Amino acid sequence: MSNREYPYYFIKLGKLYYVDQCYKDVKKREVTSYDFTNKEYFAFPISEESIAKQIAEKCGGNIVEKSATFHDYVRQGQRWSRYIHRRKKKLWRVYTVK
Template structure:
């Protein structure tokens, strides 16, 4: 197990956390939808601070910095992946 410090980021908007987004093209116009969840358990873990900040700027949210291990980051990504897979099935 990797015990080294690893930084990753969540996008927070009030009491909600970013869980993903999709781009669609409807009647010739590009639309972006964002999915948010109540807690960070299923939030998307950003590994790149600059990209996370771009999303935060676009959504009007803040970054939450998490200090953990790489294994914790991977576990978060797996939880998020299972969640978003279920959302997209609907």
């Protein structure tokens, strides 16, 4: 595979990096929450600048442009995915314990 580099984007809010967002319907009103981490290593890589700008506008952050080979971009996505999976599994345990 080529060593060509491709741009991708992180969303940064102060020293925090965007990880995920969640939509909930609370009493027939949609509520959005955003999850952040202080480690760029687990940040969500966004391939489209326009999507990154939309999310950054909604959560009050700024976009940070990065570039990496396709392989490194995929690895970033895998780190993010494992982080989200572990985090949601941990939260699920907390909410189901009586």
